[in-house]
Amino acid sequence: xxxxxxxxxxxxxxxxxxxxxxxPLLARVAEQEGFVFEQPEDVIMxxxxxxxxxxxxxxxxxxxxxxxxRRDRLMTGGTKWxxxxxxxxxxxxxxxxxxxxxxxxxxATEFCQSCHEPMDPFVDDMMDRESDLLAAVHYxxxxxxxxxxxxxxxxxxISGTAEAKMTGLIHIYKYTTNTWNAPxxxxxxxxxxxxxxxxAGSGYFESxxxxxxxxxxxxxxxxxxxxxxxxxxxxxxxxREERSTKP
Amino acid sequence: MTHVAMTHYPRTKWLVLAGALGLLGQLSAVIFMLEAxxxxxxxxxxxxxxxxxxxxxxxxxxxxxxxxxxxxxxxxKTFTAGEAIFRQGDPGDKIYIVKKGEIEIVxxxxxxxxxxxxxxxxxEYFGEMALLTAAPRNAxxxxxxxxxxxxxxxxDFQALFSGIPAFRSSIEAVVxxxx
Numbered sequence: 001x002x003x004x005x006x007x008x009x010x011x012x013x014x015x016x017x018x019x020x021x022x023x024p025l026l027a028r029v030a031e032q033e034g035f036v037f038e039q040p041e042d043v044i045m046x047x048x049x050x051x052x053x054x055x056x057x058x059x060x061x062x063x064x065x066x067x068x069x070r071r072d073r074l075m076t077g078g079t080k081w082x083x084x085x086x087x088x089x090x091x092x093x094x095x096x097x098x099x100x101x102x103x104x105x106x107x108a109t110e111f112c113q114s115c116h117e118p119m120d121p122f123v124d125d126m127m128d129r130e131s132d133l134l135a136a137v138h139y140x141x142x143x144x145x146x147x148x149x150x151x152x153x154x155x156x157x158i159s160g161t162a163e164a165k166m167t168g169l170i171h172i173y174k175y176t177t178n179t180w181n182a183p184x185x186x187x188x189x190x191x192x193x194x195x196x197x198x199x200a201g202s203g204y205f206e207s208x209x210x211x212x213x214x215x216x217x218x219x220x221x222x223x224x225x226x227x228x229x230x231x232x233x234x235x236x237x238x239x240r241e242e243r244s245t246k247p
Numbered sequence: 248m249t250h251v252a253m254t255h256y257p258r259t260k261w262l263v264l265a266g267a268l269g270l271l272g273q274l275s276a277v278i279f280m281l282e283a284x285x286x287x288x289x290x291x292x293x294x295x296x297x298x299x300x301x302x303x304x305x306x307x308x309x310x311x312x313x314x315x316x317x318x319x320x321x322x323x324k325t326f327t328a329g330e331a332i333f334r335q336g337d338p339g340d341k342i343y344i345v346k347k348g349e350i351e352i353v354x355x356x357x358x359x360x361x362x363x364x365x366x367x368x369x370x371e372y373f374g375e376m377a378l379l380t381a382a383p384r385n386a387x388x389x390x391x392x393x394x395x396x397x398x399x400x401x402x403d404f405q406a407l408f409s410g411i412p413a414f415r416s417s418i419e420a421v422v423x424x425x426x
Contacts, residue, residue, distance in 0.1 A: 072409065073412070091273050091299050102288070105283040
């Protein structure tokens with residue numbers, strides 16, 4: 001293959017790669033038809049996404065440039081540094097940044113629902129305007145703004161986040177390998193202290209409208225694990241018999 | 248000149264592999280970032296991150312092999328006066344550098360007899376033409392006195408030639424002068 005032809009092949013490979021790298025973004029834009037009200041996009045996530053894509057394109061550019069135009073000087077002083085940037089310096093932070101953005105994106109309710117068979121009954125009930133179950137009441141009244149599943153199923157702090165992510169990875173593994181058991185249920189009893197993150201200290205919690213003394217001693221009881229919120233309130237999700245069976 | 252054939256870096260395919268692995272890994276990261284689903288998560292966590300690390304490992308291996316080849320590429324041998332380092336017509340597989348002593352470059356001609364083309368002393372090198380042209384040796388090299396000679400074989404010479412610009416320009420200048 002002549003040198004010019006070889007370069008043309010590399011340039012074609014570069015342009016194809018750049019085009020491919022933008023396809024997922026273009027596909028997502030194409031999906032947004034009509035007016036849909038959505039929460040404003042997180043500015044940091046927005047720019048982190050763009051930064052990752054630009055770094056990715058810079059990597060493609062560097063590697064393709066070196067292999068196409070500096071092939072006769074590979075691993076010489078300057079070229080070696082270009083390759084070092086294209087293969088190490090740029091991809092590593094971009095991978096971590098992408099992982100961070102993706103992990104943040106995986107907190108979305110849509111992400112949880114993308115495991116359709118096991119999760120549909122939960123999300124469908126939550127979005128049902130007629131449902132009186134706790135998750136549906138919270139969703140309908142926008143008591144939780146975004147990331148509805150995540151907010152109630154991740155514990156406090158970094159360890160709570162890490163634990164929820166690890167559990168999520170196990171869920172993903174079980175779903176993609178079709179080794180999950182129907183109907184799904186929590187691994188252990190729900191931690192009702194998670195509810196206190198929003199409710200503790202609020203006026204309605206301290207002094208409920210219909211019965212101002214109804215919550216006396218409840219905070220201590222929930223903290224100690226003696227009480228569960230559903231001892232008095234509706235359950236959060238449909239009962240076991242209404243959840244999916246495995247297809 | 249036949250320099251183009253000599254400038255091919257011997258570990259190019261490994262660098263192409265490293266680049267392909269790194270870019271594939273990054274592509275999976277970007278797709279996961281833009282569209283987080285169970286499958287893109289599995290592809291990125293289970294494969295993409297590994298591909299990026301593998302690409303970096305392949306690149307590190309190439310850098311390590313280069314450094315090792317440079318360190319091991321030179322061997323030393325001492326010749327007694329009159330002893331031939333190589334003979335005219337031999338296949339060319341090494342380049343030589345005079346470390347200490349004197350080397351005579353002799354052309355053997357049936358009609359004219361022996362003809363001394365050059366006497367090389369400390370720091371000068373010879374035998375590069377056969378490596379660059381892939382032709383047999385065009386002259387005999389023999390020690391004029393007890394001489395210590397350093398040698399670099401073909402593969403290492405290629406790595407040095409394509410990897411060290413100063414070495415390459417030096418060789419090219421001498422080849423131009425000698426041809």
